[in-house]
Amino acid sequence: MIIEVKEVSKSYDGKKVLDNFSLHIESEHSYIITGDSGAGKTTLLRLILGLEKPDEGKVGLLGDYKYPYIVSGTVFQEDRLVESLDAVTNCTMVSKKIFRETVTEELLKLLSEEDIRKPVRDLDEGKRRLVCIARACCIPNDVLIMDEPFKGMDEQTRQKAISFVRDKQGSGPLVIATGYTEGLEFGRIIELKTEG
Amino acid sequence: MGILQSNISGIITGFILGGLIGCAIAGLGFGEKLLGMILKPLQLILGKLPEITLILPLFFHDNPGITFIVCLVATAGFFYGSVYKALEGTDSKLLEMAHIFRMPVDRQVQYIFLPQVLAELKHSALIGVVRCLVIGVASGVICSLFK
Numbered sequence A: 001m002i003i004e005v006k007e008v009s010k011s012y013d014g015k016k017v018l019d020n021f022s023l024h025i026e027s028e029h030s031y032i033i034t035g036d037s038g039a040g041k042t043t044l045l046r047l048i049l050g051l052e053k054p055d056e057g058k059v060g061l062l063g064d065y066k067y068p069y070i071v072s073g074t075v076f077q078e079d080r081l082v083e084s085l086d087a088v089t090n091c092t093m094v095s096k097k098i099f100r101e102t103v104t105e106e107l108l109k110l111l112s113e114e115d116i117r118k119p120v121r122d123l124d125e126g127k128r129r130l131v132c133i134a135r136a137c138c139i140p141n142d143v144l145i146m147d148e149p150f151k152g153m154d155e156q157t158r159q160k161a162i163s164f165v166r167d168k169q170g171s172g173p174l175v176i177a178t179g180y181t182e183g184l185e186f187g188r189i190i191e192l193k194t195e196g
Numbered sequence B: 001m002g003i004l005q006s007n008i009s010g011i012i013t014g015f016i017l018g019g020l021i022g023c024a025i026a027g028l029g030f031g032e033k034l035l036g037m038i039l040k041p042l043q044l045i046l047g048k049l050p051e052i053t054l055i056l057p058l059f060f061h062d063n064p065g066i067t068f069i070v071c072l073v074a075t076a077g078f079f080y081g082s083v084y085k086a087l088e089g090t091d092s093k094l095l096e097m098a099h100i101f102r103m104p105v106d107r108q109v110q111y112i113f114l115p116q117v118l119a120e121l122k123h124s125a126l127i128g129v130v131r132c133l134v135i136g137v138a139s140g141v142i143c144s145l146f147k
Helices: A041-049 A087-092 A100-107 A113-117 A125-138 A155-169 B002-031 B033-048 B050-060 B066-088 B092-100 B105-145
Strands: A002-012 A015-026 A030-035 A056-062 A072-075 A143-147 A174-177 A188-192
Touching (some): A002 A041, A015 A041, A030 A041, A041 A174, A072 A125, A072 B092, A087 A125, B002 B066, B050 B105, B092 B105
Parallel strands (some): A030 A188
16 A cells, blocks of 8 residues: 655645645555644645645555545544543544453553543543554554654653554554654654745 | 413423434434534524424414423424534544544444533533423413413
8 A cells, every 4th residue: 555645735824834745655664754843744644634635736545455545543633532531442432343352451551550441631641642542553554643642751651652653553654743753763754844 | 380280291291302302303403414504593593592482372272282382392492402502512623533533423422422412411401491391381371361
C-alpha cells in the first residue's frame, strides 16, 4: 500500500499552510513530520486522513487496497477520549474487533493497573496520551498516524511509548507529526517550513 | 381537583408516549438531516411553546381523548426540542474520532450520544412533567367550559 500525497497546497483565511507538498508513504517505512507551530503538520495529517480536501493537488491510495479509504490507527492532537470512561473502555469502544483482555494486556505495558481502571479525566496529560496511543495501536489498521503523540510525557515515558509504537507498527507505515524529534531517528525526518 | 382526577390517565399516558415519540423523532431528525430540516419549524414552536396545543380543545372539546392528544403533542414537541438540542451539542471532535475509527453506530449511540441525551433529560424531565400536567389540566378546564 502506498499513500500518495501529490503537490498538495492548503490555505486557511488566505494564509498558505502547505505549498506544493508531495510525499509517498510506503509500508514498512516511518515518517517523522516536524516543523514549527503553524508549519502545516496537523493540516498534512488531516489531508491524509481525508478529513479535509487540499486546495490543490491530491491525496490517494496507490496499488491494490481493499477499502476506498485509509484504515488508520490515529492519535489526534487533542485526546478525544470520553472523559467519564476508563482507559480500557475508551480503547475497546471504538471497534468490535478488539477485546477487553487484549487491550488490558497492552495498556499494562504503558500504565499501572490502577491507572487503567480510573476515568481518564483523572489521569495527567502524559498518561492520557498513552491511552490514545494504545487505542490507535490496538485496533486493526493499515497505517499509524499520530499527531504530537508524546506531548506531556517525561523522557522515560516517552522512550517507553516510542518502543511500544515501534513494536506495534508491524508492516504498515508510521507517520508521526511532532515538534521534537529526539528518539525518532529511525524514521525519515521531513521538516515543514512556515510560510512567510 | 376533579378535573385533574378525571384527566389523569390521559395526562400520564400522553406524557409517557409523547416523551418516547419526541426522543425517537429527535434521534431520527438528527440522523436524517432532511427530516430535521422539515421538522425544524415544529421544533421551534412546540419546543419553546408547547402550550400552543391548548388550541386543540377549543375545536375538539367533544373528543374524550383530547387531553391525551394535547399532552402527547405538547410533550413530544418539548422533548424533541430538548433531545435535538442535546444531540446538536455533541462534541464534534469526538464524532470525528468516531468517523476515523469507523466506530460502529450502536457504540456511538451508547458511548457518545446517550450520555449527552441523558444529561439533558435529567435537567429537562421535571420541567416536562410540570408542563404536561399544567397543559393537561388546562385542557380539561377548557373542555369542561363547553359542557
